[in-house]
Amino acid sequence: MSAAHSAGALEPPPAQAVAADVARALEEDVGSGDLTASLVPAERRVTATIVCREEAVLCGQPWVTEVLRQVAPGAQARWHLQDGERTAPGAKVVEIDGPARALLTAERCCLNFLQTLSAVATRTARYVDAVRGTRAAILDTRKTIPGLRQAQKYAVRCGGGSNHRMGLFDAVLIKENHIAAAGGLTAAFRAAQALAATRPVAFIQVEVETLTQLQEALDAGVTMVLLDNMPLETLREAVRMAGGRCSLEISGGVTLERLHELAATGVDRISVGALIKDIQAVDFSMRFSERPVERGSR
Template sequence: MTEPFRPVLLPLMAEEQVRASLLEDLGRAGDITTYATIGPEKRARAALNSREDGVIAGIELARAAFRLVDPSVVFDARVGDGDRVRAGDALIRVEGPARSILSAERVALNYLMHLSGVATYTARFAAEIAHTRARVTCTRKTLPGLRAVEKFAVRLGGGSNHRFGLDDAILIKDNHIAVAGGVAAAIDAARAYAGHLVKIEVEVDNLDQMREALAARPDAILLDNMGPDLLAEAVGINRAHHGLSEADYVATAGRVVLEASGNVNLQTVRAIAETGVDFISTSKITMAATTLDIGLDVDID
């Protein structure tokens, strides 16, 4: 299978995000600690160093933090987004007015540490299921205001993205089904409403609902809170519904995609993937990821 290209975060996309963060941090009077202790003529060189092994994400956001505070700061990235680094590796070197470097430091590090943490944690999930065809995918459970960049970090870690919001795909959940009057009724209504490029997924709690969903032909079925035995049975039902052999099932385009969700963690994800599902969604890769320890160290001559 062709290796996918790394995702790209354009500088223009990073700028608005970082500008709001800098305004939040600089407040009404700017960095008064730095203004009080460092003269405007002082210059500095510094390195942003990783103190842990991990996968890097957020280079363009860090670049934007320094650039927006002071365009004269020289920003030299030694690694790129998606690169794996070891503890002690220098990620970035900056040089310029000391005040500017110190004022931009926290925002740059916040983005780098958080997003690299998401990428690193996602990579751990991806490694657990690398021997299967399943992909780990994120959810809409993201920190407010950070969804786009957290999902960017998930892809850098080897995961895939679920829908970005309520407007780019239809996901019919249990409450929609209850109000709509059943699985088939909800899918039929969704198909009548959606444009031809909008995917339709339906969440089911049991195999009877799954059979009803298959008959209504959604694009994907989310198998919620099912253990490995039920998930394996669901894969078999899907294969039989499409009249496919086990060998053909893997390669067939156009069949209903199966997604597993619920009770997904590093201890359970391997068994879930080995059932034959296509995707495994979990909020853990965005909501439970710890930051990657990265520090800014000023060179002392």
């Protein structure tokens, strides 16, 4: 069963972004060459099986495929599970036939991508499960591993979550320091509206810390509000005040234990930095078996 909302949610990052991720990983791991793999006879061929040792939501197939393309282009992979699917302990994820040297070199990069991205997808799925039955969507933040933002945001989608802005370039989020520097909430919002009239802006969102600020945002016509670190009763009052006039998002102090009661206040979105920054790697392993020599070969 897939943890993601829909097949469309699982659109991976552009191929060039995946290729760049893999190239960086191989450069730092392989460098000028894999010394230990060179001890294996060049003609030796094996079947490598990647197994997931625990319950998880799988994520990382495009990166594993790209590692093989760059390191072992003749290898043949047979996937038993797809990104977004839940794994059982001991589940076979993929079997790969290819040259032993190349697969030995590819092993660690393949597993690193799988263990990290599956960890994000798995944690996200837990948060999504916790708000089931409410209207709240689970969103990520920009608290990603440098250089892996597109990969980790894809992993959030595999876990059934949604993405907030990709970076500082695609949307406007007006926070406390922006409000102070711009001369007030309304002034900052009007400046953002003027900016959006000159270039593509996915959305304009304003962060508020008090109900007084929320009222000012509503009066200014803000349609997306971020409620920062508000107590439960204040959140309920904020939902009542907004009355559906804007989308409300919770941020700050969000834990898995408190998640359902936060979602039950009636907010639309909950953004959680822990989806990405507080993960525990999922346990994957790769095991080799020598391929039988085909009849007639020498």
